[in-house]
């Protein structure tokens with residue numbers, strides 16, 4: 001029983017990967033082992049072991065990924081990313097709503113919604129951000145359980161970006177998020193897509209970068225749906241979003257490293273937007289977003 005998949009409960013494992021994985025910033029590596037569940041298709045990092053909970057609370061995580069724990073540095077690194085995520089709210093209503101962000105970091109996403117929302121709930125283990133979050137008018141909790149005591153069953157929207165892959169028990173995280181929602185509420189969850197084009201293309205340097213010590217679970221469509229259903233959600237609508245242009249793809253294949261958008265596009269912007277749209281349509285984008293209700 002102890003060997004059961006944390007997502008689906010089955011024990012149908014096969015070997016997925018054995019080799020160097022990322023440990024913080026690009027270039028830092030250590031040996032890792034990943035296995036795949038044959039029932040729900042999630043991949044799970046078996047070794048090394050999960051970092052202790054304090055790792056996220058005390059700021060070690062941020063320094064390992066090349067960040068400083070102060071709020072201004074968070075804004076510098078993450079404010080601009082929010083403009084990719086706001087369009088995902090177009091199908092929802094945010095005016096006068098109660099909105100929670102689970103794993104909000106310094107709160108850049110909530111800042112963008114504060115003018116619309118009735119309440120913004122910031123759920124974040126890293127203590128170094130708490131004073132600033134409070135100062136900007138958000139209600140702050142270190143985890144979902146403590147937020148639920150005050151706000152359980154009352155949230156209209158709960159977002160949780162790039163968190164589910166970090167936790168020891170994703171179904172329990174989703175169950176906690178489900179418990180925060182008011183009747184008719186929606187959760188929006190994001191996680192890296194293990195059906196990503198670079199993995200599908202067999203790019204080995206990217207595989208070593210994609211698997212990382214802090215990501216315990218690697219989801220694709222079927223595994224995320226299974227986790228959502230087990231957590232009590234009735235509906236799961238998945239969309240894909242791709243962050244980088246075609247040059248980044250070519251950079252990985254030719255130089256084996258992340259160029260992001262640092263190099264000017266090989267082809268024009270119109271090609272890049274077709275590139276992104278095609279990957280998003282095919283489920284080969286680097287991120288997936290799930291609307292759960």
Ligand SMILES: [Zn+2]
Pocket residue numbers: 005006007008009010037038039040041042
């Ligand atoms: Zn499974």
